[in-house]
Amino acid sequence: MNKTLIIIAGPTAIGKTALAIKLAQHYKTEIISADSRQFYKEMSIGTAKPSIEELKAAKHHLIDSHSVLNQFNAGDFENESIKIINELFINHNEVIMVGGSGLFINAVCYGFDPLPVASEEVREKLNKQFEENGITFLQDKLKSIDPEYFAQVDRNNPQRIIRALEVYESTGKTFSSLRTNNKKQRPFNIIKIGLNSDREELYQRINLRVDEMVKNGLFEEVESLKTYQHLNALNTVGYSEIFDFLDGKCSREEAIEKIKQNTRRFAKRQLTWFNKSDDIKWFNPNQFEAIIQYLNSIH
Incomplete structure (x- = not known):
């Protein structure tokens, strides 16, 4: 069966x-x-x-x-x-x-x-931006870079937003484009x-x-x-x-x-x-x- x-x-x-x-x-x-x-x-x-x-x-x-x-x-x-x-x-x-x-x-x-692993430098930079400017700053950044993923992501979850930004800053490609292979x-x-x-x-x-x-x-x-x-x-x-x-x-x-x-x-x-x-x-x-x-x- x-x-x-x-x-x-x-x-x-x-x-x-x-x-x-x-x-x-x-x-x-x-x-x-x-x-x-x-x-x-x-x-x-x-x-x-x-x-x-x-x-x-x-x-x-x-x-x-x-x-x-x-x-x-x-x-x-x-x-x-x-x-x-x-x-x-x-x-x-x-x-x-x-x-x-x-x-x-x-x-x-x-x-x-499988998504690229970001460098510690990129991750630290984004985490610092989150600490200094808050989640709204990162939300706006992701919205301008990858509106498709921004429409789907839990916007109150910094982990998800930072991960998507890490991918973009490491590869120049959006998170959504790499997830549809x-x-x-x-x-x-x-x-x-x-x-x-x-x-x-x-x-x-x-x-x-x-x-x-x-x-x-x-x-x-x-x-x-x-x-x-x-x-x-x-x-x-x-x-x-x-x-x-x-x-x-x-x-x-x-x-x-x-x-x-x-x-x-x-x-x-x-x-x-x-x-x-x-x-x-x-x-x-x-x-x-x-x-x-x-x-x-x-x-």
């Missing part, structure tokens, strides 16, 4: 985890997380990791698997995921992958183009399911999730990670805003509102990314039966 990787994609807070667990139970299989931060064991509340109950409901891979002290990029994710997928296919006909990182999902589906052929089927709802409902989900994170101790989690504030993994939505609060740059209420605003913007960029794929079949998160019917009809 053909082996199939079922990918659940879509914007943050849409309900991907809940659907992935239902599908994993339906197919009696396991889940691989395609989230660009959930593999960091130090970051839990702000990354909306599956709860203990959810992790018990279906076995997950690449959750709490790495430390923020160790960089883990899309190429690393591709290698580890393919290894796990091949192992799972020994005993399962279907494997579920779930997440909102389009870059990581593409790495598994098509392979990740030869696609690898995978020895298994890939089916992509996208989850979305109307914008008002999505934004309400995001706002409620942020309130729930705060209630569950997000501020305390970020404060406990203050020592690691300089790491790129923590210069992301839900963390950088609270570091600003801890540094006296804004009030607690302003930090919460900024997290909601930046998460809504991030969700919009995720949808922009996924909408460029013509092989995603879109559903509302509560259409489980329709999703099963669709999957049955094509594999």
Whole structure:
């Protein structure tokens, strides 16, 4: 029987985890997380990791698997995921992958183009520009150099922006132009399911999730990670805003509102990314039966 990787994609807070667990139970299989931060064991509340109950409901891979002290990029994710997928296919006909990182999902589906390694000099220069001028300066720089990647990237993630600028300053070629080379052929089927709802409902989900994170101790989690504030993994939505609060740059209420605003913007960029794929079949998160019917009809 053909082996199939079922990918659940879509914007943050849409309900991907809940659907992935239902599908994993339906197919009696396991889940691989395609989230660009959930593999960091130090970051839990702000990354909306599956709860203990959810992790018990279906076995997950690449959750709490790495430390923020160790960089883990899309190429690393591709290698580890393919290894796990091949192992799972020994005993399962279907494997579920779930997440909102389009870059990581593409790495598994098509392979990740090996990108040039920048010199320490270039990296230090860009990091210094970030420290002295802030992220807006780097955002404007990337927008003028590579508008295609700028439209897709998580703009609140300095690591991603600096990486793209490193590539350009090292090669004179844009990050987007180097990512679209030869696609690898995978020895298994890939089916992509996208989850979305109307914008008002999505934004309400995001706002409620942020309130729930705060209630569950997000501020305390970020404060406990203050020592690691300089790491790129923590210069992301839900963390950088609270570091600003801890540094006296804004009030607690302003930090919460900024997290909601930046998460809504991030969700919009995720949808922009996924909408460029013509092989995603879109559903509302509560259409489980329709999703099963669709999957049955094509594999």
